[in-house]
Amino acid sequence: MFTRIFTVAGQELRLGLRNRWIMLATLILAAFSLALALLGSTPAGTLGVDRMTITVASLASLSVYLVPLIALLLAFDAISGEIDRGTLLLIFSCPISRTEFLLGKALGHLMVLTVALVIGYGSTGLLLYAVGAGSPAGLADFVRLILTSAALGLAFLAVGYVLSALTRQSSTSAALAIGAWLILVVLYDLALLGLLVTDTGGTFAPHVFPYAIMLNPADAFRLFNLASLGASSLVGGMAGVAESLPFPPVAALASIAGVTVFALCLALVRIRRITP
Amino acid sequence: MTPAATLTLKNVDKSFDRNAVIRDVSFELRAGERIALLGHNGAGKTTLFKMALGFLRPDSGDIAVLGHTPGSGASRAGTAYLPEAVAFQKALTGREVMAFYARLKGADRKRSLDLLERVGLSDAANRKVGAYSKGMRQRLGLAQALIGHPKLVLLDEPTSGLDPVSRQNFYELIEEVAAGGATVLLSSHALTEVEARTDRILILSKGQLVADDTLAALRARARLPIRIRVRGTDGAADRIADRLGGTRVNGCSVELYCEPEGKVACLASIGELGGLVDDVDMHLPSLDDVYRHFSGITAGEV
Ligand SMILES: Nc1ncnc2c1ncn2[C@@H]1O[C@H](COP(=O)(O)OP(=O)(O)O)[C@@H](O)[C@H]1O
Numbered sequence: 001m002f003t004r005i006f007t008v009a010g011q012e013l014r015l016g017l018r019n020r021w022i023m024l025a026t027l028i029l030a031a032f033s034l035a036l037a038l039l040g041s042t043p044a045g046t047l048g049v050d051r052m053t054i055t056v057a058s059l060a061s062l063s064v065y066l067v068p069l070i071a072l073l074l075a076f077d078a079i080s081g082e083i084d085r086g087t088l089l090l091i092f093s094c095p096i097s098r099t100e101f102l103l104g105k106a107l108g109h110l111m112v113l114t115v116a117l118v119i120g121y122g123s124t125g126l127l128l129y130a131v132g133a134g135s136p137a138g139l140a141d142f143v144r145l146i147l148t149s150a151a152l153g154l155a156f157l158a159v160g161y162v163l164s165a166l167t168r169q170s171s172t173s174a175a176l177a178i179g180a181w182l183i184l185v186v187l188y189d190l191a192l193l194g195l196l197v198t199d200t201g202g203t204f205a206p207h208v209f210p211y212a213i214m215l216n217p218a219d220a221f222r223l224f225n226l227a228s229l230g231a232s233s234l235v236g237g238m239a240g241v242a243e244s245l246p247f248p249p250v251a252a253l254a255s256i257a258g259v260t261v262f263a264l265c266l267a268l269v270r271i272r273r274i275t276p
Numbered sequence: 277m278t279p280a281a282t283l284t285l286k287n288v289d290k291s292f293d294r295n296a297v298i299r300d301v302s303f304e305l306r307a308g309e310r311i312a313l314l315g316h317n318g319a320g321k322t323t324l325f326k327m328a329l330g331f332l333r334p335d336s337g338d339i340a341v342l343g344h345t346p347g348s349g350a351s352r353a354g355t356a357y358l359p360e361a362v363a364f365q366k367a368l369t370g371r372e373v374m375a376f377y378a379r380l381k382g383a384d385r386k387r388s389l390d391l392l393e394r395v396g397l398s399d400a401a402n403r404k405v406g407a408y409s410k411g412m413r414q415r416l417g418l419a420q421a422l423i424g425h426p427k428l429v430l431l432d433e434p435t436s437g438l439d440p441v442s443r444q445n446f447y448e449l450i451e452e453v454a455a456g457g458a459t460v461l462l463s464s465h466a467l468t469e470v471e472a473r474t475d476r477i478l479i480l481s482k483g484q485l486v487a488d489d490t491l492a493a494l495r496a497r498a499r500l501p502i503r504i505r506v507r508g509t510d511g512a513a514d515r516i517a518d519r520l521g522g523t524r525v526n527g528c529s530v531e532l533y534c535e536p537e538g539k540v541a542c543l544a545s546i547g548e549l550g551g552l553v554d555d556v557d558m559h560l561p562s563l564d565d566v567y568r569h570f571s572g573i574t575a576g577e578v
């Protein structure tokens with residue numbers, strides 16, 4: 001069972017590393033994070049906060065946009081693309097179960113994503129540390145950022161698989177993936193903000209809003225990272241929310257995991273019914 | 277003792293959106309047999325393969341693959357498949373594709389790489405599959421299907437896109453596989469393509485199994501007439517037609533048909549004409565004629 005999962009994962013890793021789009025996304029990630037690290041240098045000294053910590057705070061905001069994008073890029077044609085090209089016919093005729101197939105895909109894509117994150121963020125972190133701009137604690141912040149970004153990526157990979165398993169054409173699932181990114185990463189926050197502003201009865205902010213944030217992996221990710229950096233004073237906006245929540249920030253991680261498992265199960269239900 | 281059945285279909289029906297695609301098909305394939313499944317486009321060959329693989333479920337009837345339910349782990353472990361228009365990940369090399377399927381099938385990777393050589397792809401092993409020609413992809417697909425030791429090999433139009441040399445090579449490989457005790461079921465839309473390289477022929481026409489026999493038996497059963505064309509010397513065509521029967525086809529030739537058993541008698545009476553005859557052409561029913569006879573297609577179609 002594990003051999004087959006690792007076989008599929010290994011192939012996805014290989015394909016991912018040969019995918020120009022993924023390469024480009026990794027470069028963008030590295031370029032942005034270096035730029036943010038350099039730009040973030042000015043206020044760091046004056047506030048007396050670890051420069052690495054500040055950089056991690058801005059990178060967390062970057063992750064919210066870029067990581068879901070990369071994940072959806074990897075996942076959108078995981079199923080539909082293979083049906084479209086006709087490769088799934090051959091794979092499903094082999095003695096591999098559909099669960100093993102999906103888990104292999106997810107593992108492989110997670111590895112690609114982790115490689116991109118380690119290159120993109122790791123290089124910045126090491127650079128800052130090497131020039132003496134941060135403490136070991138700052139390094140730990142970087143590690144946390146990379147790990148949680150990978151978790152966020154996995155959640156969006158799972159969402160991508162659901163969308164990919166809904167159709168038989170990769171062009172359709174590409175459109176669905178773009179839609180999902182817009183909704184979950186951009187519009188969701190705007191909608192929450194709008195509701196907060198227009199909330200006159202005062203029930204939305206305390207009773208609905210915290211849970212609405214937890215339900216979206218992108219928001220949960222931002223919440224957890226900013227809260228654990230203690231960075232609400234540095235970065236305004238949603239970070240301040242963390243202190244007023246009815247649950248500890250760690251719950252955000254559990255929520256991301258929950259969404260991931262749920263989406264994977266959903267994708268599996270679809271994949272099992274597919275005629276390749 | 278007869279060899280064990282590897283694929284059994286019993287009264288299988290399948291329809292898509294109320295269109296019957298497979299109608300009451302039954303047959304049994306045994307170990308070591310090479311079987312050709314023939315049928316025109318849309319006859320239901322691919323549908324039959326997909327049911328044997330468990331991708332599609334029959335509406336009624338039973339299918340057993342190596343004694344198991346189609347699609348079950350046990351049936352897939354012993355089955356190999358080459359889809360029609362086979363496709364691979366374009367960014368992988370031939371060698372990587374073989375290694376991937378060898379691992380999925382739990383087979384020896386080294387041995388599976390030897391298969392690349394067997395299908396004549398060792399030179400292209402390190403090239404990206406995206407740069408392969410259709411024939412090369414087809415051969416890679418075949419090499420993939422022979423990984424491990426499948427007991428049932430399902431090949432959907434395996435020789436389409438192959439040049440004559442590759443096709444020859446292909447049938448040699450198939451013969452080896454069958455000699456090793458595997459059942460090889462291959463589909464084609466023309467009897468000429470499978471030549472005489474299979475042991476048994478199934479003909480599917482509009483979803484119905486209209487023939488299941490050896491080529492020799494099918495020929496005999498079809499009782500197709502032999503066509504003889506006699507060319508006369510100048511001006512003799514009318515007299516030849518008078519003596520032999522048959523029809524004038526152009527200024528100097530006469531065409532007649534005779535039953536297979538009447539062949540010798542017919543030739544003898546031509547011999548009696550002596551100097552009237554310039555030349556004789558005999559046309560035995562071709563494989564295509566036999567196929568058309570059973571699948572009920574008239575010469576104009578296909
Ligand atoms: N998924 C499907 N949905 C609807 N009709 C189908 C489907 N697959 C095949 N058919 C129909 O079934 C018939 C047989 O197809 P197929 O088995 O591919 O024929 P062959 O392989 O012999 O050319 C065709 O008329 C085709 O249109």
Ligand SMILES: [Mg+2]
Pocket residue numbers: 318321322323360432
């Ligand atoms: Mg077909």
